[in-house]
Amino acid sequence: MQRLFAQTVFSLSVLVCLVSLGCSPGGRSGGPGPEDPDASKEFTSTESGLKYRILRRGTGEAPKPRSFVTVDYEGWLDSGEEFDSSYSRRQPTKFNLQSVVAGWTEGLQLVKEGGMIELEVPPELGYGAMGAPGSIPPNATLHFKVELHETRGG
Numbered sequence: 001m002q003r004l005f006a007q008t009v010f011s012l013s014v015l016v017c018l019v020s021l022g023c024s025p026g027g028r029s030g031g032p033g034p035e036d037p038d039a040s041k042e043f044t045s046t047e048s049g050l051k052y053r054i055l056r057r058g059t060g061e062a063p064k065p066r067s068f069v070t071v072d073y074e075g076w077l078d079s080g081e082e083f084d085s086s087y088s089r090r091q092p093t094k095f096n097l098q099s100v101v102a103g104w105t106e107g108l109q110l111v112k113e114g115g116m117i118e119l120e121v122p123p124e125l126g127y128g129a130m131g132a133p134g135s136i137p138p139n140a141t142l143h144f145k146v147e148l149h150e151t152r153g154g
Helices: 002-020 102-108
Strands: 051-056 068-076 082-085 093-096 116-121 142-152
Touching: 102 116, 102 142
Parallel strands: none
Antiparallel strands: 051 116, 068 082, 068 093, 068 142, 116 142
């Protein structure tokens, strides 16, 4: 009986964490996880113009252009205004790398599962001259912090 009571209390405390505090399994919460102490402060540029810096080295598999990934992320404009965040929704996002802007397709291949990357996506690798009406103006540079939780296929 005591064992059942202890399991019930533990389950309820996990539920309280999940619902009221925004915690989720795997230690993910309402914001990005920790960066490596030796994470670069400088951005590296690719040939395409994408700028990135690895904030946390992962130990798993790196995605390929056709991979399906599960990520948490936050995105903001040069002004600092956030335009999207899976952390705010408290729900990781799953998608195929072929279905996102070119800056994400290229950038996520640079980090491994369990890792975190910061991306600076120039307009030509983002939404370009059209923007995304309602949240992203034309010719906007996009900034993202992305945690790669899982990658499948490719």
